[in-house]
Amino acid sequence: MPTESSSKDQLNSTEVLSDVDADISWEEAATSLLTELEESSFSSPSPSKLSNTKPSVLQEHSNINSNQCIQPTLEGKIVRDLSFKPRLVTEYEQENYWEKDIEALNYWVYPEMDEFREYQRCFCELAFYHNLLLALPTGLGKTFISAVVMLNFYRWFPTGKVIFIAPTKPLLQQQRTAVIEITGIHAYNTTELNGNVSIEARCKEYRSKRIFFMTPQTLNNDLRSGFVDARSIVCLVIDEAHKATGSHAYAQVIRTILKHNSHFRVLALTATPGSTTSAVQKVIDCLHISKVIVRNEESVDIRPYVFHKNIQVLKVELTRDMQYLKADFADMYFPFFDFLRKKKVIPGTCDLKNLKSYVLLLALRKYSFRQKENQDKEKLKIFGYFKLLITCAHAMYLLDCHGIIQFYQKLHEIQTETEERKSGELYRLFSSNPFHFYMNHLQHLIANDHFMNHPKITHLTGILKEHFQQATQLNSNSRVMIFTEYRITAEQILKAFSNEKPLIRTSLFVGQANSVDSVGMSQNLQKEIISQFKAGIINVLVATCIGEEGLDIGDTDMIVCYDTSSSPIRMIQRMGRTGRKKDGKVFILVTKNSEDVKWERAKASYRRVQKVIENGQKLILKTDVPRLLPPTCSPTIRFQKLNSIHQQSFAGLTDNDKRDESQVETLGSQPRRQLPSIVDDEFEDMKSNLRIPTPEIKLRRYLADYRSTVYHTHGTSINLTKSAIVSKVRTPYKIGTKSLLDFQISALQTKFKSCTHEEIQRYKKYEGKWKRKKRKLI
Structure with missing residues (x-):
């Protein structure tokens, strides 16, 4: 049985989450926590079963493993140290990890750009010697810095692998293009790998390529499966590094590499390292960071390159109808609120009309620790009341901050779910006559012509x-x-x-x-x-x-x-x-x-986190990060133009990697071009025997063909919804606008008058292909 002091420590640890995790799914967290607490209190599972129980959402954030290092933060809270001491390597092993280019180690290359920024040069140089967490405001050159670091590790270690990981595939494509343009590295030495690429293809790329742009899940799976040797990794660049906490894929990648290789460099990039001091410390621990650099828009070295942002906060008051809706809804869940308040399990400062989900969830956790050994029916009843209030608090938040329609749809969703179960406190409330009357009132309000x-x-x-x-x-x-x-x-x-x-x-x-x-x-x-x-x-x-x-x-x-x-x-x-x-x-x-x-x-x-990081007194950095460059080596900067190399970089692309630039150059030397999969109203192609269109024609297509239609919620051309929406307040996604289609039809009628019969039949043939593709999208 835990002592009262240990319970308080765990509660204090949870309170740190109130700011960090205010945006998590509180209903999911409450359901997960309640399920676990009910099982432990009323089902009396065996210890073996408890050990295999999946942790709840809050436990994943707040539980402290006994095998992990415990350390205090600035606020005196207890946080986890997820790092561990990496396997030590000998000098002999270090020399056999990868080959070094001794001549290239004499200098490091800095691309000549239109504008030189001293802070970028400084941060690049620091990244060569430290596992660096770099926090820069958006738009100040994090991509450029990462590209320079990748370029030089690529030069220095001819057999080492340089890997860039990012959470999304579009971001990987964007970063790959940027690195090629900045550094001039041949594109056939780079590759983009994700879960959609087969294992055989990935293994082939690992043997032939040196710079990889990957999702962290794919890299972690391949490391564990042995498809890529962790000892071959010399540099790992991590974008959006603030996500690297707990069991995130970023953290798993670092742990997997450290089991086999202590000798690699980490460059972690983000705009903000964390919401609290403990969150920043978790990122440092997970990524094995030895140096932190944080800059904001007021920092002296970057201020000349930052443009002013005029920030205006507009406070909006709710309408009278919305205030009435809040009061009526609060009256319906008041009996449940009053019961918990009389039991003194929720704070006395809680406002009936302005309930906060995270306040209720913290109160629920506090109550569960206090009543851990109690197994009476009242405890189960209190758990049910907590779940109801947390659900109602989230619905009230939607009404406050988003609108009546969002509020109505949330209530309708909960009502549908409770009717299927036909049990619990939520079913009692959402199946009552006052609630049905309330929902009818919302429907009439939304159907009003002057509804806002x-x-x-x-x-x-x-x-x-x-x-x-x-x-x-x-x-x-x-x-x-x-x-x-x-x-x-x-x-x-x-x-x-x-x-x-x-x-x-x-x-x-x-x-x-x-x-x-x-x-x-x-x-x-x-x-x-x-x-x-x-x-x-x-x-x-x-x-x-x-x-x-x-x-x-x-x-x-x-x-x-x-x-x-x-x-x-x-x-x-x-x-x-x-x-x-x-x-x-x-x-x-x-x-x-x-x-x-x-x-x-x-x-x-x-402001609090920025101050703590700038002082550097409350963050514990890693001191066991080895030096990659030989002790006698101190490379000097060399400015170099890389545009000439970039012009050659597209020449070696494979067919799968060819971009638009190389594709146009290749097709331009042929008498005819490959017919497009979608032919719209491009009669210029037909009159020119389907040759390469002029820039004017390409611009006209971009502005007026089917592929440049605006993605929004009106029009009837292509319906991308899975099924018809019964609710009047839900608007399905559609692509294409009626006005644009009318314009295209009138343009076609004009063009048909000046075309031969053969040209018209050819157009109709490919128009049919377009319609078949359109039907596949529905």
């Missing part, structure tokens, strides 16, 4: 109209990104601007995962949307979390955060999308007395 989902929409409309009207007067091609947490909120934002064309041309930008009512975006579609956004065809991109990290979406003039997060990492990633090449604007929409508290907490957490 959330007052944030009104503020957002005013901000965008004013911005684009000014841009039109200045004849400027301005671009805006809107960030929101949920896909349904992004859909509602898009719907609100459907009648504002051509001033505001919006598009969704979401992930690949399928939701209940719609499918995600494929990677090709994501690339197409980004291309349209950069070209100005789309001037407003409504993005979920996929737009926050990594992808090269380009610089934007203004960022609008439709909702906020208590995690400073996400907020900094969002705001980093503007202010790269010129001054930018940031508008943050917060609900008064709800989100404004989260925003202030995120700022305070960020």
Whole structure:
């Protein structure tokens, strides 16, 4: 039986999570925790069964393993030390890991660029001698620094492998292209590997290539399976390194390599290393970091290269209807709230109308520790009440910060789930007559012609109209990104601007995962949307979390955060999308007395972490990181132009790796070109015997053919939904607009008059191929 002091220590450890993990799925965490607690309290499982029980969401964050090193943080909390002492290597073993190019070790190459930045040179040099965690604001050259480091390790160790790992495949493609362009390394010496590549193909690439761009899951699996030798790795670059905590694939990769190889270099890149001091320490431990460099926009060495961001926080008050909805919903779960308050298992400061999920979850965990040996029925009842309140708190958050439609859909989803089980406290509440009356009231409210989902929409409309009207007067091609947490909120934002064309041309930008009512975006579609956004065809991109990290979406003039997060990492990633090449604007929409508290907490957490890292007194760095370069070797910098090498880098690409540049050059020497899989209204091709189109024709296609249609929620050309949506408030994804199709049809009718019968039949043949491809997408 644990002592009271040990319980308090574990509780304090959990409290650290309140800021870091405010964005996790609290319902999932509550369900997982309740299931485990109920089994341990009422089923009395054997110790062997308990040892094999899958840990809950919160345990994965807060449990302290007895075999792990325990250390205090700045706040006096206890955190895990996930690192372990790597296997020591002898001098003889070190010399036999990889061959060294003694002549190349005399200097290191720095590419000559249009603009030289001293901080980039300094950080590159430090990365040669330390396992470096580098935190730089977005847009200040993390990709350039990583490319220079990879280039020099590639030169120095001719038999060593240089690996770049990133969480997403589009990010890998982007980084591979950037490294080739910056360093001039031949493209046939690089490869991109992920789970879609067969094992045989990966093994072949490991034998023939030296620079790899991989997902961490693929690398970890291949290391454990023995397809790649861990001792051959000389440099590992990790993008979005703040994810490397706990059992993340990044951490697993480092542990797997350290079991066999202590002699390799780590360069970890991120915009923000962590939300709290303990989170930063976990990253340091997991990645075996020996030096940390953190810069913000106020740092002296990078300030000359940072453009100003004008950040405005707009506090939005709920409408009277929304306040009534909150009060009525709170009245329905008041009996459950009052019962727990009288039992003194929830804090007395809890507000009935402003419940917070993480506060309730921490109270539940505290109660479970206090009543660990108690197995009466009241304990099970309290667990059920906690789960109900956590669920209701999340629904109330959606009403507060996102809108009535999101609130209604969440309640409808919970109601459907509880009706299937027909048991539990949630079923009692969501099957009651007052709740059915409440849902009917919501339906009538949404069906009203003057319905407003959330007052944030009104503020957002005013901000965008004013911005684009000014841009039109200045004849400027301005671009805006809107960030929101949920896909349904992004859909509602898009719907609100459907009648504002051509001033505001919006598009969704979401992930690949399928939701209940719609499918995600494929990677090709994501690339197409980004291309349209950069070209100005789309001037407003409504993005979920996929737009926050990594992808090269380009610089934007203004960022609008439709909702906020208590995690400073996400907020900094969002705001980093503007202010790269010129001054930018940031508008943050917060609900008064709800989100404004989260925003202030995120700022305070960020300032606290920055101060601790700058002082460097509370972070424990690794001291057992070996030197890779010979002790007598101190390479000097050599500036070198690499453009000439880059011109040759595409010459050695295999057929699978050829990009658009090499493809056009190869086809240009042939009398005919390969027919495209989709032929639209390109009659210029038919009249020119299907030869290479001119740049003017390619531009015309890009602006007007099927492939440049805007991805949004209107039109009837191609329906990408899995099934018809019954709910009136859910808008399915579609691609193509009626106006664009009408324009194409009229253009076709004009072109048909000047074409021969043979040309028309040829066009119809390939138009049929396009229609067959379209049917496959549905």
